[in-house]
Amino acid sequence: MAAREFTVNFNKPLVLQVGHLGETYQEWVHQPIVSYESPRFFESNFLEFFTRTVWWAVPTIWLPVACYCISMSISNGHTLPQIALMAPFGMFVWTFLEYCFHRFLFHIETKSYWGNTMHYLLHGCHHKHPMDGLRLVIPPAEAALLCVPFWYLFKFLFTPSASPAFFGGGLIGYVLYDVIHYYTHHGQPTKQVPKSFKKYHLNHHFRIQNKGFGITTALWDRVFGTLPQTKAAEKRSG
Structure with missing residues (x-):
């Protein structure tokens, strides 16, 4: 069956279907369905369990790990x-990694069966169902796997005694990223700063999906020229 003829059946598990969309996948995945319903990914209940994560699992699991890492550097003789x-600098490093992941990995263009499938699991599902609260933060098992290369990256960049504190700061940055990300979708802010965070990110989902990759900060969007124009600026330039 040609890719252009394939239609996703939302009454069946989605993951093994989306690869068949081929070149039409990118257009399909960036047409969001605004629903709080959490679609089924796999027929297997075991696999399905690992795709759903409540937001509070992120700080509950990773903040103690971050504190333990920071305590390792204190035990190694570093002063408060x-x-x-060191810890805030680790958080700053995370903001750069966050931007790079979101821009260059999460928004990579795919068209092969397995490329589409992996992209959907990684980030495409979030763009297709942006209000799905159970697939908004990174599942702990996936985050644990990602921690391994980052641990060695920080060990390479910093001294053995200091690297745990930098890594712990990076973990705190990650926790803030996922919590803020969840809040931009499901929070109802009344103050100006959180309102602007929410508007900035939802703009990425529903208006200009190839810009506005920062979650915790717009700094790197400014640095690398991916800061989206406001509607007023678009009207003036148009």
């Missing part, structure tokens, strides 16, 4: 003033 510099 030093920790107060």
